[in-house]
Amino acid sequence: MSEPLSVAAPGGCVHNKGLGLGVEGAVELPRLYPSRVRTLIRSCVCLISVGVIAGLLLNTSAAADLGEIKLTVESIDTPNVQVMNSNGERGAAIARLSDGRFLLGGGKSGLNLYLYDIATRKETLLGSAGAASERLDDTRFAIADIAVLNERSKSAQVLISYPRYERSSNCVSVVLYSYQIYFGAKPAVKRGRLWFKSKPCVPISAIQHAAGRMAVINSSSVYLTIGDLGFTKIDKPSVRGDLGSIFRVSANKVERISQGHRNQQGIVLIGNNLYTSEHGPKGGDELNLIEKGLDYGWPFVSYGQPYTAGDYVIPAKTGSHDGYTKPLYYWVPSVAPTALVQLPAGQKWGPWAGQIVMGTLAEQALIFIELKGRTKVGQVLSFDVGKRIRDLEVALNGSLVATTDDGKLLLINLG
Numbered sequence: 001m002s003e004p005l006s007v008a009a010p011g012g013c014v015h016n017k018g019l020g021l022g023v024e025g026a027v028e029l030p031r032l033y034p035s036r037v038r039t040l041i042r043s044c045v046c047l048i049s050v051g052v053i054a055g056l057l058l059n060t061s062a063a064a065d066l067g068e069i070k071l072t073v074e075s076i077d078t079p080n081v082q083v084m085n086s087n088g089e090r091g092a093a094i095a096r097l098s099d100g101r102f103l104l105g106g107g108k109s110g111l112n113l114y115l116y117d118i119a120t121r122k123e124t125l126l127g128s129a130g131a132a133s134e135r136l137d138d139t140r141f142a143i144a145d146i147a148v149l150n151e152r153s154k155s156a157q158v159l160i161s162y163p164r165y166e167r168s169s170n171c172v173s174v175v176l177y178s179y180q181i182y183f184g185a186k187p188a189v190k191r192g193r194l195w196f197k198s199k200p201c202v203p204i205s206a207i208q209h210a211a212g213r214m215a216v217i218n219s220s221s222v223y224l225t226i227g228d229l230g231f232t233k234i235d236k237p238s239v240r241g242d243l244g245s246i247f248r249v250s251a252n253k254v255e256r257i258s259q260g261h262r263n264q265q266g267i268v269l270i271g272n273n274l275y276t277s278e279h280g281p282k283g284g285d286e287l288n289l290i291e292k293g294l295d296y297g298w299p300f301v302s303y304g305q306p307y308t309a310g311d312y313v314i315p316a317k318t319g320s321h322d323g324y325t326k327p328l329y330y331w332v333p334s335v336a337p338t339a340l341v342q343l344p345a346g347q348k349w350g351p352w353a354g355q356i357v358m359g360t361l362a363e364q365a366l367i368f369i370e371l372k373g374r375t376k377v378g379q380v381l382s383f384d385v386g387k388r389i390r391d392l393e394v395a396l397n398g399s400l401v402a403t404t405d406d407g408k409l410l411l412i413n414l415g
């Protein structure tokens with residue numbers, strides 16, 4: 001029951017790639033990409049690289065209830081905010097202020113914080129979240145996420161998370177600090193208290209799967225994802241400590257909510273329901289509904305497979321999630337999921353209002369996910385943007401804003 005691969009391209013790139021593989025209980029079938037569709041997808045990537053694309057049609061013939069939608073994608077160059085070091089390039093973290101401007105975290109130093117105004121395309125360097133000594137020349141040492149807690153007219157309290165190189169012990173932990181930022185005449189970033197530091201500190205060879213993404217709960221607390229950091233002992237619960245967990249964090253309290261995660265790069269709080277996206281190994285990317293006290297299975301079970309026999313950890317059971325909390329949805333093969341956002345209510349997103357959108361790296365697509373109630377996933381539609389999407393936000397006017405690993409901001413709207 002693979003979904004139809006619909007192809008029609010009046011003036012644009014049209015496809016429904018039929019991602020619908022992984023709803024629990026469904027028969028698992030390989031995702032099909034006929035070569036003509038592959039060709040069309042690649043030709044569309046070329047169109048996108050020109051810059052502004054109009055009227056790309058997301059064909060929803062496989063699922064009539066949400067109807068067809070068209071998307072427009074406008075691309076803005078923001079090269080200064082891109083993280084550029086060894087080990088590739090990386091897009092900025094993004095958070096929106098209540099006045100509509102954005103905070104972007106990254107830049108060549110990985111830890112710079114910028115104020116960005118899309119209306120004027122003006123970018124202001126506010127300062128740095130950490131010292132140069134807290135990182136190595138590697139793009140993975142970069143701001144993972146920014147959460148805005150409290151705002152005044154020219155200042156704000158924000159939380160910033162990043163994987164930090166602990167020079168004295170030559171290892172890596174994920175830290176979360178509170179900052180006061182000033183964006184008036186004298187821009188500044190002043191670091192305050194450390195709210196969280198992951199333990200154990202892991203060897204730097206494993207600086208991967210940091211996660212470090214946040215969902216704001218209220219003006220004094222957030223949910224924070226901590227990935228497995230590629231820790232070779234992640235399969236030893238007595239040793240793995242904070243790794244592979246989700247926490248509720250405030251200035252004076254840290255509470256573990258869930259465990260058994262690999263690399264949760266997307267997190268969104270919808271009412272009281274907390275959803276995360278998670279990179280599996282080769283295949284087995286997940287959308288999870290997070291509930292307190294549950295174990296989500298990594299590294300003991302995964303719908304994916306090890307990359308090689310020499311992986312840092314080999315799941316005991318693959319192609320299965322038996323014995324642990326199952327994802328609401330999963331992807332085989334991998335899409336490499338990043339940020340999750342909820343589309344705003346109202347007319348802006350038509351029938352997709354209130355639904356969620358997920359960025360992807362490898363898939364270079366936005367994936368629209370329909371939630372039916374808390375736990376059921378309806379339509380899942382992929383829209384190629386031809387870029388690795390690092391983070392997502394919703395603008396004041398309801399547009400989606402994406403940061404990409406090649407240093408762009410994308411403004412995405414219904415066409």
Ligand SMILES: [Ca+2]
Pocket residue numbers: 260286296297298301302325327
């Ligand atoms: Ca899992």
